[in-house]
Amino acid sequence: MFIETTRLIRAALQAVTGEEDVLIADGGEHADLASTVAFPLAKKRRAPPASIAAELASRLAPTLAPHGIAVEATGPYLNFRFGPPYFAGAIRAALAPGYGAGEPQEARVVLEHTSANPNGPLHVGHIRNSIIGDTLARAFRKAGYPTEVQYYVNDMGRQIAIVVWGMEHLGFEPDAGEKPDHFIARVYVEANRRIEADPAITAEIDGLMQRVEALDPATVRAFRNVVARCLDGFRETLGDLATPHDRFVWESDFLRNGDMERVLSRLSRLPVAHQEEVFYLDLSGAGIENRYVLRRSDGTSVYAARDLAYHLWKGRNFDRVIDVLGADHKLIGAQLQATLSLIGELPPEIVHFEFVSLPEGSMSTRAGTFIAADDLIAETRRRAFEEVTVRRPELPEEERRAIAQSVALAAIRYDIIRISPEKSTVFDWKTALDFERQSGPYIQYAHARACSILEKAGGFTETFAAESPYEQALVRQIAKFPAVVAQAVAELRPHLVATYARELADLFNTFYHYEPVLRAEGEMRDARLTLVLAAQNTLREALGTLGIDALRSM
């Protein structure tokens, strides 16, 4: 309803002013929508903006009044206020299953996220990638785009070679119940320690790298074995976070199927290509001064070369390619985009997120200084279970366990997604474990309250009206949901959905506090129940877009 009404007002304003950009802005407390076109018109017409606004208001009124929209000039501002038809339409729309969804789109989207090196468990930095990527994927699907989510498995990297070396020389065995990715990290950390102590080992690592590139069967098997073990651990963590992938694409496939050699030979014919001791591209034409090295002097390829082949493949099978990458990948991301553009292939759209660090400094798998996502999940679940047990002691343990699991997921996902990706953060246990206000559980709670009312209400006649300021404020927010989804997708900013959902919960709670629903009578009871149903459905859809369970009871 918000999108349609905004469109209507924009068209009316364009017709009346003859301006293309009619400067529509949020009306704040003054109005539902406002326009500041009177300012530029004042300059053009050499008349005071306030009198222009007044004149426009009187000319707009006849077209907008039939839609129940009031126009008023307040000084130079044009203020639009929505009336009963808007509220009724918004409530009705919000009752539909899947509310917020956009029109089905043609463009097929491939979205890559997480893609962490399989040399140790996912930590709280990696899961920022997972959660941003997954929320974005959910938003894309909600907005109507067929979307495939991929994990790019780096199974040829030096880090993996180090793990393979460690497996063969350290004789480590997993502890009882130890997750495979945690075991791999133990091997990786110790192997790195040995390499530091004995630089001769580096040559052995180089040998492994060369043999895997030459597709030596035993070496390929060894690499694949450690990667698969680590990935099993990742899948469990990603499952706990509800950030699933549709497909795991293995880097080495692009070596094996010849794609990488094909793209390298294609690039070698470019004027920007240079074959000296290494093969590299000079991208200074695109404003990138660093050499883009694609082949080492020993002839082996680097990650970037395989990544180019991967992106070429994605670009040919999808209409939009989106990557979620850490800020440390900004340079290599720009090089990738520039190179693909250069050869007329579809470059990826890249969403970068800044780093998560610990109070004592940055996280490092190699140094073993990180908070594993698994530990965060376990601790958050433990705290949530404590909390549920205090609040709902009467529930059977199994049910409390299930609620705690959903609450923990909500707390973790919301704590991460609420922050703009471009902001670097310091991980803080206190806010991660906070289940109040500006948190995922807070939004879940508003939804559970709505469900509780509806459960007790019994049957009622759907009635579409919002009388009080609290009801109207709630409907205004409900009406904006489809616009928020569309905006999050258009701007690749999934955190907009998080902000929206929290504001929706705020408004529902305020309404809940001031307006009795079950104790209201007649049409007012029906209208409020219908509004609660609309709010409940919108909260559920918003939570779903955030990958958070909409609990009916908690």
Added chain:
RNA sequence: GGGCCUGUGGCUUAGUCCGGAUAGAGCGCCGGGCUUCUAACCCGGAUGCCGGGGGUUCGAAUCCCUCCAGGCCCGCCA
């Protein structure tokens, strides 16, 4: 040294791309509200030279310049 990102009450942050009407929230602090639909809630109060300086504009947290501070990058790692 060069490039990218960030700087908003004690702390965490929305708003910045697309300039408008008294800069929104949460935590913490002070004070209220549970015989009433789930208090993981609600209400009120104190707390802001929107990093500093300059500029553009009728109007700047938002645009431009500059300086300062923090993060990241500048590998034949990924």
